[in-house]
Amino acid sequence: MSTYPIGTPGTPWGETEKAQWLAQQKVVRSYQEEVLSKLTTIPAGFELKQYGALPYDESRYPLNAVVPVSFTDNVPNILVTGGVHGYETSGVQGALKFINTALAGYQQKANVVVVPCVSPWGYETINRWNPMAMDPNRSFFADSPAPESAQIMSFVQSLGITFDMHIDLHETTDTDNSEFRPALAARDGVTHDNWNIPDGFYLVADTPKPAIAFQEAIIEKVRAITHIAPPDDNGKIIGADVISEGVICYDKSSLHLCGGMTGAQYVSTTEVYPDSANATPENCNDAQVAAVTAAIDYVCQQ
Template identity: 65%
Template sequence: MYPIGTPGTPWGENEKRQWLELQSVKRSYAEEVLTKLTALPETLTRVQYGALPYDTERYPLYALLSKSPTDGAPWVLITGGVHGYETSGVQGAILFANEYSAAYNGKVNFVIVPCVSPWGYETINRWNPKAVDPNRSFKSDSPAAESQLLMDFVNSLPFDITLHVDLHETTDTDNSEFRPALAARDAIEQKTWNIPDGFYLVADTQQPCIALQEAMIREVKQVTHIAPADDSGRIIGETLLSEGVIGYDKKALFLCGGFTNAPMCSTTEVYPDSPSATDEICNLAQVAAIGGALRYLLSDTNAQ
């Protein structure tokens, strides 16, 4: 039984306050994220699009944009750290921006948001301080400042997003902490499943673009292993659409991957708790997924 709340009763403000009091800072957003955004390649510029209201000085929010956009080139959105505890989403986005993005200059324009949820990054949390999941909050009048600020920023840009890659992880703590907390908070039963050992993708069931997902899987295979289906032929309870690919209705679930209306989108899921995983492998898997998506985008654009 989860240590907060009464079984069968959803949390009120008192329980959410109890939960918040148990959280603590475990790492530094300033040291691990912001310092890495000070020496960008010449092709990118840093733009502050807001700050989290919990502590505006501690948690400024940044996007990295193409400094001299190429007319006619597609705009690509890369988001990391929507769930702050999913480390390679943040560090993979930064690694791609700093070391790989310049290779696409003149072909692709970028909006890279490395850490959507810096409070979650520091406290290694899925939720924000209000016990709200930002990745279920991409909707009008969002209850999550992280989601609302990102939506307001991206929707204010004078161009459409063609491709959105949202970088995530699936961790053992999903089963040991975050799903039990969700069950307690909402007084609901949670389905159980084994955490898949390996990388997988979540497509949008409304526009799955399987060829895009397959191109990403091919690239990631060169870095790490792809999650196999379980004994029921599923990954985290969902039917496979292709090898290592499942689907969610991203708009219906108010997921980050669904808010832009981009015709191409994919959510990565790295497994950092695998016996064969390292921080470097996890970050490079995120980079490989982005690379596969970009190569597919450019080949698809050229074919039109």
């Protein structure tokens, strides 16, 4: 059973345990300095739109998207999201780097909407969960109690368009085994075995529509930036079957994942491995940018 320091093994957390967990969380980096300050200059043809704010501290945690000033007919509609899990740094910083280095090149080719940090409280405290011990990336459903998920879903719906592609930027880190899976097991009063942390980049496609050629196009471009994760000794990555090199599948809608919220034809979740001996923060950010540009290029060519 779980040996996590909060709660009783085998018993799900109540409000007391969740409050104990929250009391242990500390702000260790600045959303203002590391994220908002990088959104002061937006490429021509795009604008910064505040779509909400987290109720924990609305002035500290505004929620922002970069959107086209005007949407063009008859081009693909693209959604890029980062920081659904706030602790996954390159998901946020990669999205910001894409905005600042590559987004302008797609102004005439696609309607690209970028939400670089869905969970700013999680970014500041380096957390997978929000303050209520909820995982925003398991909370994309109607009337979601997670404000991170509810507010971006409302924003996406307000745009009144059908998205052709959605890429969601994530990381898999060694802390998944040392902190986050033990915390999840303790919270839910169950046992979770540790899984082998993949050494390298991989993608999570959507089980009902895996779009293998689309995933392969992303893998091929990222390969020039960082290594692709091999399967483990059981031929799996994080417990899932490998359907193509560096590609596994989750059913994004049934799991209430961010990648399932648009119903797009082309969907992928990136997973960068920042704890590799061969990785640097910049390398991880570059891998995210490569994944985004490869994905958009593929869809624009269809």
